[in-house]
Amino acid sequence: MDNQHERSTSEDFGKREYSASYAFSQMADACIACAGCTASCPVTNADGEYVGPKLIGPAQHRFAFAEEDLEKTLKYCTNCKTCDRTCSAGVKVSTINMLTRGKYYDSHPHKVRDMMLSNHSLASHVFRSIPFGSKIANFTLKIARYCGILNMLGVTRNRKLPSYSADSFVDMLLDLDQTPKNKKVVLFQGCFIEHNAPKVGMAFVKVMEANGYEVLRDEKFVCCGSPLVSAGYIEKAWENSVINAKRILYWQRKKIPVVACCTSCSLMLKEEAGELFDDELLFQAGTNVYDAFEFLKKLKQNGELVSPSKKSEETLLYHVPCHLLSQGIGTPAKEILENEGGSKVKVLNTGCCGMAGSYGFQSETAKISLKIGEDLFNRINEEPEASVISDCATCRMQIEYGAKRKTLHPIEILADLYEKKEENPST
Amino acid sequence: MKTIVIGSGLAGLMAAYISKKRGDDVTLLASGAGTLAQNSGCIDILAYTKDKTPVTSPREAIESLPETHPYKKIGIKNIEAATKEFLSLVSSYGLPYCGDLDGVIKVSTPIGTLKSTSYVPYSMNGAALFDAKKIVIVDVERLKDFYGDILRDNLTKHLPQGIELENITIDLSINGARDVSTIDAAKRVDLKEGFDKLVEELRPHAKEGVVFLLPQILGLRGDKAYKALIEVLKTPVVETTCLPSSVNGMRLVRIFCRAFSDIGINYVENTRVIRGVIDKSRVEAVVAKAMARNVKYEGDKFILATGGFLGGGITLESFNNARESIFRLPVWMPEGEKNWSNEKLFGSCPQGFATAGIMTDNALRPVDRHKSVIYENLFVIGRNLGGYDLFFEHSGNGVALASAYHAAVQSVK
Numbered sequence: 001m002d003n004q005h006e007r008s009t010s011e012d013f014g015k016r017e018y019s020a021s022y023a024f025s026q027m028a029d030a031c032i033a034c035a036g037c038t039a040s041c042p043v044t045n046a047d048g049e050y051v052g053p054k055l056i057g058p059a060q061h062r063f064a065f066a067e068e069d070l071e072k073t074l075k076y077c078t079n080c081k082t083c084d085r086t087c088s089a090g091v092k093v094s095t096i097n098m099l100t101r102g103k104y105y106d107s108h109p110h111k112v113r114d115m116m117l118s119n120h121s122l123a124s125h126v127f128r129s130i131p132f133g134s135k136i137a138n139f140t141l142k143i144a145r146y147c148g149i150l151n152m153l154g155v156t157r158n159r160k161l162p163s164y165s166a167d168s169f170v171d172m173l174l175d176l177d178q179t180p181k182n183k184k185v186v187l188f189q190g191c192f193i194e195h196n197a198p199k200v201g202m203a204f205v206k207v208m209e210a211n212g213y214e215v216l217r218d219e220k221f222v223c224c225g226s227p228l229v230s231a232g233y234i235e236k237a238w239e240n241s242v243i244n245a246k247r248i249l250y251w252q253r254k255k256i257p258v259v260a261c262c263t264s265c266s267l268m269l270k271e272e273a274g275e276l277f278d279d280e281l282l283f284q285a286g287t288n289v290y291d292a293f294e295f296l297k298k299l300k301q302n303g304e305l306v307s308p309s310k311k312s313e314e315t316l317l318y319h320v321p322c323h324l325l326s327q328g329i330g331t332p333a334k335e336i337l338e339n340e341g342g343s344k345v346k347v348l349n350t351g352c353c354g355m356a357g358s359y360g361f362q363s364e365t366a367k368i369s370l371k372i373g374e375d376l377f378n379r380i381n382e383e384p385e386a387s388v389i390s391d392c393a394t395c396r397m398q399i400e401y402g403a404k405r406k407t408l409h410p411i412e413i414l415a416d417l418y419e420k421k422e423e424n425p426s427t
Numbered sequence: 428m429k430t431i432v433i434g435s436g437l438a439g440l441m442a443a444y445i446s447k448k449r450g451d452d453v454t455l456l457a458s459g460a461g462t463l464a465q466n467s468g469c470i471d472i473l474a475y476t477k478d479k480t481p482v483t484s485p486r487e488a489i490e491s492l493p494e495t496h497p498y499k500k501i502g503i504k505n506i507e508a509a510t511k512e513f514l515s516l517v518s519s520y521g522l523p524y525c526g527d528l529d530g531v532i533k534v535s536t537p538i539g540t541l542k543s544t545s546y547v548p549y550s551m552n553g554a555a556l557f558d559a560k561k562i563v564i565v566d567v568e569r570l571k572d573f574y575g576d577i578l579r580d581n582l583t584k585h586l587p588q589g590i591e592l593e594n595i596t597i598d599l600s601i602n603g604a605r606d607v608s609t610i611d612a613a614k615r616v617d618l619k620e621g622f623d624k625l626v627e628e629l630r631p632h633a634k635e636g637v638v639f640l641l642p643q644i645l646g647l648r649g650d651k652a653y654k655a656l657i658e659v660l661k662t663p664v665v666e667t668t669c670l671p672s673s674v675n676g677m678r679l680v681r682i683f684c685r686a687f688s689d690i691g692i693n694y695v696e697n698t699r700v701i702r703g704v705i706d707k708s709r710v711e712a713v714v715a716k717a718m719a720r721n722v723k724y725e726g727d728k729f730i731l732a733t734g735g736f737l738g739g740g741i742t743l744e745s746f747n748n749a750r751e752s753i754f755r756l757p758v759w760m761p762e763g764e765k766n767w768s769n770e771k772l773f774g775s776c777p778q779g780f781a782t783a784g785i786m787t788d789n790a791l792r793p794v795d796r797h798k799s800v801i802y803e804n805l806f807v808i809g810r811n812l813g814g815y816d817l818f819f820e821h822s823g824n825g826v827a828l829a830s831a832y833h834a835a836v837q838s839v840k
Binding site: 034035036038039040045047048050051073085086088089090270271283289325327328329331334335346347349350 | 460465601685
């Protein structure tokens with residue numbers, strides 16, 4: 001039944017052209033050239049080459065018909081989406097940028113580095129399929145870094161690529177032996193939790209268990225597409241979006257929400273994919289996707305959230321990822337950690353961290369990446385005693401490198417406040 | 428009390444700040460980054476009366492405004508209290524302002540016209556220009572949006588005779604290939620190398636009686652660069668106002684970001700409030716569009732700071748029918764289309780369309796045609812208000828601050 005229904009709704013789904021649509025020419029024309037985006041752009045502020053979102057996005061777009069090639073500094077855009085959030089006319093500047101970048105790579109070759117950094121899940125699956133794969137992978141990366149091979153490929157020598165965890169998230173979840181419950185969510189764990197930081201996913205599982213939920217996984221999910229979009233693999237991102245959306249719609253029919261701890265994943269699944277590929281079904285799938293703390297806040301509003309047994313009086317410095325700010329839901333993690341966990345959460349408001357996925361690893365942008373993060377690093381180091389939290393894995397990497405401070409996902413803080421194996425009747 | 432502020436221009440930010448300081452639980456809902464990047468950050472209280480006579484004392488001029496003007500509803504006491512709140516905010520975050528309600532301050536624009544205002548950072552106070560023996564106008568190599576020659580020609584017309592004017596162009600060694608914006612130059616001056624280069628370039632010209640007139644490049648971090656510069660040069664330095672994007676506006680952005688972080692305002696970006704949830708004469712909640720779903724924000728008190736036609740707070744639904752965008756409040760406009768505008772854009776009387784806005788009672792709650800309050804817990808501030816032409820009388824930031832304060836300090840049942 002279900003499968004048939006799935007096929008029928010997805011018949012036309014994703015068959016359309018993914019190139020910049022008519023809607024986007026219209027969107028560019030909504031720009032009144034106030035330059036507010038340029039004033040707020042983290043890259044423009046950190047670098048003197050990048051011509052800025054207004055010129056590279058809507059202004060350039062108007063001349064796209066006359067130009068053979070793209071504006072050469074487009075490569076510096078991080079897709080952090082500060083411009084989109086700044087714009088009062090509703091122009092999605094970053095989406096114009098990403099579509100233009102994708103179009104460029106239709107006729108230009110990619111670097112090997114781009115393929116490596118943006119196809120994390122693919123590489124990981126290869127490593128996972130062999131015994132001691134993660135150890136071999138980590139060792140290989142280490143050697144490649146020290147021999148300068150990574151550098152030759154265009155990965156900065158100064159930074160260490162994230163290492164693979166010994167067990168993937170899925171392995172750990174299968175080992176956990178959850179009690180089946182009536183209330184269920186599907187976790188869209190994303191590539192980083194799956195292969196590098198399964199502890200974040202497990203923290204989420206613990207919190208949900210304490211709240212009477214069973215956490216399901218869906219092995220048909222693929223990378224959300226966010227790193228692919230940034231690297232200009234737009235068609236591949238589109239394919240992934242369609243695969244994921246079909247699964248999300250399947251869960252929607254079963255009335256089971258899909259939750260993500262990674263804010264770039266949730267952004268892509270909720271709306272970014274729909275914006276890029278101009279497809280109603282992608283938007284519809286997005287309505288079944290929640291950020292982890294957005295979901296917990298919803299439980300709280302419905303009076304269903306189980307308060308953790310422990311309280312923390314810790315001060316937490318909270319770097320809110322750009323891709324969470326873009327979701328228009330504010331900072332639900334702050335509300336939950338303060339009201340339920342007893343912590344004092346200070347939202348830092350120091351702008352983008354600069355990491356932007358693989359941007360901080362690429363030789364030509366690594367310096368800009370750290371420059372963007374300077375305000376954030378300085379602010380954090382004003383308070384050496386406080387703990388630092390951020391929902392985004394690459395933001396955490398950047399803070400750990402730039403401010404030399406250990407950084408956790410807020411769900412890890414919350415999970416610690418729940419007793420182990422706390423059982424609550426699911427009513 | 429749970430207060431919801433809608434809008435993140437100067438009015439909305441200030442209303443959120445004052446409400447929070449008074450102990451409210453504040454949520455600020457913002458669509459777009461607000462207008463501070465386009466805002467000079469000069470607090471214009473009132474520079475011209477209705478017949479375009481220059482105001483010499485805003486305090487006195489406010490007395491003779493019509494009853495429909497927002498200032499008359501707010502009252503001079505509240506206007507003064509509002510400016511005090513603002514002055515203490517900016518000074519505690521490192522950008523002290525000068526000024527008062529009894530006189531005006533002249534500031535120079537980048538094209539050398541002199542503009543009257545009431546409160547500015549010390550670096551922008553143009554008073555020193557009038558006492559100078561010689562003004563050195565400082566252009567920066569590759570800087571767009573600053574025109575030293577035009578500035579000089581215009582400034583000569585407005586200053587007492589006998590002041591010598593000299594143009595110089597300095598090199599701040601700004602990296603990068605693109606055009607240099609004033610913000611780029613200001614960021615350069617925030618760095619030690621940039622600041623040292625500025626001093627090195629200006630020092631040979633720093634003589635007794637010289638005043639430097641610079642584009643707005645003295646950093647984005649409060650008045651740090653300004654104070655350091657006058658200390659080494661030992662001569663007065665004056666910044667002009669700035670074509671957008673405004674450095675001084677971005678200085679204020681930094682201040683609000685830090686203040687909101689310190690006092691804990693729940694700031695929701697990238698969300699557009701689409702409607703109110705009403706129970707009789709009260710607003711119970713507003714519904715805002717987030718990604719993938721709408722979110723309801725309940726509150727005891729609501730402050731509307733969504734702007735005018737340009738900001739989208741007011742829209743023209745059909746000919747002759749302007750409405751406020753969220754609650755569909757009635758918007759006052761001058762009767763008859765011939766009164767909507769004057770042919771002379773910068774002429775000697777206000778523009779009808781610019782005076783369009785929401786009419787309120789003295790508490791700033793919206794009223795209908797019969798002057799009865801529509802929603803008792805909704806307050807209208809800033810550019811949403813009707814009855815004044817901010818471009819003509821130069822009162823934009825003044826009304827923003829005063830109305831924000833007035834709305835924030837009132838409690839609701």
